[in-house]
Amino acid sequence: MPRFYCPAPLAIGLTIDLPEAVAHHAHVVRLAPGDTVTLFNGEGGEYTAVLATVDKRRASAEVKAHTARDAELPYAITLAQGLPEGTKMDWIIEKAVELGVAAVQPLAARRCVVRLSGERAEKKLAHWRGVIVAASEQSGRNRLAHLAPVEDFKDWIVQQDLHKRVILTPRAGESLADWARHQPPQALTIMVGPEGGFSAEEEDMALAHGALALAMGPRILRTETAALAALAALNAAWGGM
Numbered sequence: 001m002p003r004f005y006c007p008a009p010l011a012i013g014l015t016i017d018l019p020e021a022v023a024h025h026a027h028v029v030r031l032a033p034g035d036t037v038t039l040f041n042g043e044g045g046e047y048t049a050v051l052a053t054v055d056k057r058r059a060s061a062e063v064k065a066h067t068a069r070d071a072e073l074p075y076a077i078t079l080a081q082g083l084p085e086g087t088k089m090d091w092i093i094e095k096a097v098e099l100g101v102a103a104v105q106p107l108a109a110r111r112c113v114v115r116l117s118g119e120r121a122e123k124k125l126a127h128w129r130g131v132i133v134a135a136s137e138q139s140g141r142n143r144l145a146h147l148a149p150v151e152d153f154k155d156w157i158v159q160q161d162l163h164k165r166v167i168l169t170p171r172a173g174e175s176l177a178d179w180a181r182h183q184p185p186q187a188l189t190i191m192v193g194p195e196g197g198f199s200a201e202e203e204d205m206a207l208a209h210g211a212l213a214l215a216m217g218p219r220i221l222r223t224e225t226a227a228l229a230a231l232a233a234l235n236a237a238w239g240g241m
Helices: 020-028 088-098 118-139 153-157 176-181 200-208 223-238
Strands: 003-005 015-017 036-040 046-054 059-067 077-082 103-108 164-168 188-192 212-214
Touching: 003 020, 003 118, 020 046, 020 059, 036 059, 077 088, 077 223, 088 103, 088 118, 088 223, 103 118, 103 153, 153 200, 164 200, 176 212, 176 223, 188 223, 200 212
Parallel strands: 003 036, 077 103, 077 188, 164 188, 164 212
Antiparallel strands: 015 059, 036 046, 046 059
């Protein structure tokens, strides 16, 4: 059944106008009045609805039923990702959402080639929110991962965080997988550097502010691989797959 994100109040019996992007998608995939779709608004659970009207730019649907279903991990994982080159961040966010990440914090680290600020940063954030929506629709998640504004690493690392922070580094003596096997499931922030990793100064700052240094094993992973391997390792150790 097609799933669409609809950021509006949803309740059984309502007939609602769907967002223009959803209407266009429904038209492109040739959905018609009478077809059944699933809607969610990011507040938990999902709604079964029947399309009432469909054309190129407008569509409406009548909400028929609600299911209190969620597909969230039983522990909140935040991905603090150093900005990579090109479109790698799109891929990282998409796959991280599929793997259950609760929040994404883009970081401007010393070795980042990409620099975002002002209007360009806002456009990127809007684009990444769209990636989160699409990945949530595809993966069956009914809550959207939170996307934080881009922050400079040195400004972000000094902020107080109730979650334990883990910085992934090949310099660490213990692997994330080994550590997780001996820990209870818990809220965690995973820090992944850009191409070339975090600088030694950044790693030292992270440790000075309470971060735990862990490795991803004997091989050096690309930035677009490390975060997803870490999320998969936590899923395997703590459940949620």
